[in-house]
Amino acid sequence: MYSEKVMDHFMNPRNVGEIEDASGVGTVGNAKCGDIMKVYLKIDEGIITDAKFKTFGCGAAVATSSMATELVIGKTIEEALKITNRSVAEALDGLPPVKMHCSLLAEESLHAALWDYAKKNNITIEGLEEPVADVHEHDHDHEEGSGCCNA
Structure with a gap:
C-alpha cells in the first residue's frame, strides 16, 4: 500500500519539532479526518534555512510533513x-489515492507559514494566497467515504 519512502519518513520522520524564533508558522487541518499540521520556517535573506513540523494524524500525514520540510530547506521563498x-x-514515490489529501495538508501548511512570514514582515509574496484553516475547503479531489485518515 505504501512505498518504502513513505514508510521510512513515517518511521523515521525528519525535522520533527518546533523553531522557537520561527520566521513563519503555519497551521492547517482537515476537519473531515482530524489531521492537523503545524510547520515552522526559519527564513534568512529570502532563503529557508530550517523547517520543523508537528503533525497529529496518520502515517501518511507524518510522512508528507517530513518530506515537505526536507524539500523546502535551502530553497528560496519563490x-x-x-x-x-x-x-x-x-x-515519496507516490501515495494511495485516499491519502493524497495528506500531501495537500503539507503544501497548505508550508504556504500558511510563508503567509505568516509575509504578514510579520509586511511584505507581499507574489502568487501566495491567504491560507484556509480547514484544507478540506480546497480539497476538490476528496470523495465522501474515501477512508480519509482512518485507514
Missing part, C-alpha cells in the same frame, strides 16, 4: 511556493 502536494507525493 522555489518553496512551487512545492505542491503532487511534488511531495512524487518525492
Whole structure:
C-alpha cells in the first residue's frame, strides 16, 4: 500500500519539532479526518534555512510533513511556493489515492507559514494566497467515504 519512502519518513520522520524564533508558522487541518499540521520556517535573506513540523494524524500525514520540510530547506521563498502536494507525493514515490489529501495538508501548511512570514514582515509574496484553516475547503479531489485518515 505504501512505498518504502513513505514508510521510512513515517518511521523515521525528519525535522520533527518546533523553531522557537520561527520566521513563519503555519497551521492547517482537515476537519473531515482530524489531521492537523503545524510547520515552522526559519527564513534568512529570502532563503529557508530550517523547517520543523508537528503533525497529529496518520502515517501518511507524518510522512508528507517530513518530506515537505526536507524539500523546502535551502530553497528560496519563490522555489518553496512551487512545492505542491503532487511534488511531495512524487518525492515519496507516490501515495494511495485516499491519502493524497495528506500531501495537500503539507503544501497548505508550508504556504500558511510563508503567509505568516509575509504578514510579520509586511511584505507581499507574489502568487501566495491567504491560507484556509480547514484544507478540506480546497480539497476538490476528496470523495465522501474515501477512508480519509482512518485507514
